[in-house]
Amino acid sequence: MEKKTVRFGIIGYGFMGHIHARSLKKLDYAEVAAVCDNNEKQLYDIPEGAKVYTQMEDLIADPGVDAVIVSVPNNIHLETVSKAAKAGKDILCEKPAALSVREFDQMMEVVKAYGVKFTVHQQRRWDSDFRTAKKVYDDGGLGDVYTVQTKLYGFNGNMHDWHIYPEFGGGMLYDWGVHLLDQMVWMVNSPIVSVFADVRNVINKEVDDYFKIILHFENGVTGEVELGTYFLSDKETWFERHWFIGGNRGSMYADGFHPKGKIVRTTRLLTNVPGEITMTAGGPTRSFGPPEPGVITLEELPEVNTEQIMYFDNFIKGLWGEEEFIVKPEEVRRILALMEKVRESARTKQSVSFKD
Numbered sequence: 001m002e003k004k005t006v007r008f009g010i011i012g013y014g015f016m017g018h019i020h021a022r023s024l025k026k027l028d029y030a031e032v033a034a035v036c037d038n039n040e041k042q043l044y045d046i047p048e049g050a051k052v053y054t055q056m057e058d059l060i061a062d063p064g065v066d067a068v069i070v071s072v073p074n075n076i077h078l079e080t081v082s083k084a085a086k087a088g089k090d091i092l093c094e095k096p097a098a099l100s101v102r103e104f105d106q107m108m109e110v111v112k113a114y115g116v117k118f119t120v121h122q123q124r125r126w127d128s129d130f131r132t133a134k135k136v137y138d139d140g141g142l143g144d145v146y147t148v149q150t151k152l153y154g155f156n157g158n159m160h161d162w163h164i165y166p167e168f169g170g171g172m173l174y175d176w177g178v179h180l181l182d183q184m185v186w187m188v189n190s191p192i193v194s195v196f197a198d199v200r201n202v203i204n205k206e207v208d209d210y211f212k213i214i215l216h217f218e219n220g221v222t223g224e225v226e227l228g229t230y231f232l233s234d235k236e237t238w239f240e241r242h243w244f245i246g247g248n249r250g251s252m253y254a255d256g257f258h259p260k261g262k263i264v265r266t267t268r269l270l271t272n273v274p275g276e277i278t279m280t281a282g283g284p285t286r287s288f289g290p291p292e293p294g295v296i297t298l299e300e301l302p303e304v305n306t307e308q309i310m311y312f313d314n315f316i317k318g319l320w321g322e323e324e325f326i327v328k329p330e331e332v333r334r335i336l337a338l339m340e341k342v343r344e345s346a347r348t349k350q351s352v353s354f355k356d
Helices: 015-024 056-060 074-086 101-114 128-139 172-188 309-320 329-348
Strands: 006-011 030-036 051-053 067-070 090-093 118-120 145-153 192-200 210-217 222-228 241-247 250-255 260-266 296-300
Touching (some): 015 030, 015 309, 074 090, 128 172, 128 250, 172 210
Parallel strands (some): 030 051
Antiparallel strands (some): 210 222, 260 296
């Protein structure tokens, strides 16, 4: 594609469809040429000049659309992507791209057969909390990292719209798990050896609303991914987002989507004196007691320059041929395969191996 304004058609004009339209409005080299939704109640706040369709086939056939954004429910991603590819449209698909590896492979067969460009909306690779944690990890200042933990907590307990229906591909593993796992494996960047997972229906009867996933990586890092929609607390400050990285030269914690935290180090380690036992009120322990003054030192988190709109910048430059898509199909397939292992482990209550 020559370097020109990219005319987008948005298929599925619900919550994410509107988000996409607002994002594209910020870019000088993109415009929303058309939107489509079969629920006419969703067809409000239409971008100026955009055509409106109620059938995806009509939008896909529009010669004024260069690329389509697929933001329909998860269970019809394959159908929508296939129709767009056969019409020669380049495609940006919402996550999860498919409900299984088999379904994704079918999708890729069509994409390759018709020679269109394709990527998936894993825009949370550009979140400031993730990029902050990733920079700390990549800089290597914590030494040999043994654990990376990412947590997301809520208190409402419920989901919205079609996300509460399993037949539409609902549930938190498909909704947020795909983001959290993608961030984790993109950061650690090592083959996965094994997976252990606990996936539950705490408040919602039909779809999962809690999971804890333990990933063992070949490089020795243990990744921990936890999400719960019904985590309650009486604390004055209750975070909904949390990162922790532990190494043998320090730790990092970062709370919130706009992270607040510190890099924490020690000036010296606890001295072990053979043959002597120091008694405290809690018994012969000092490891978990309060530190002496001056032992703990704090450093500020690094600054990162990132925002989700950078995803679209990469996508458009990918269409122009100036850059490669940062989110690659093989990475998307790997996360889908990992999610299948997560469900297998949760079902069997056993750790399962993972072959990259």
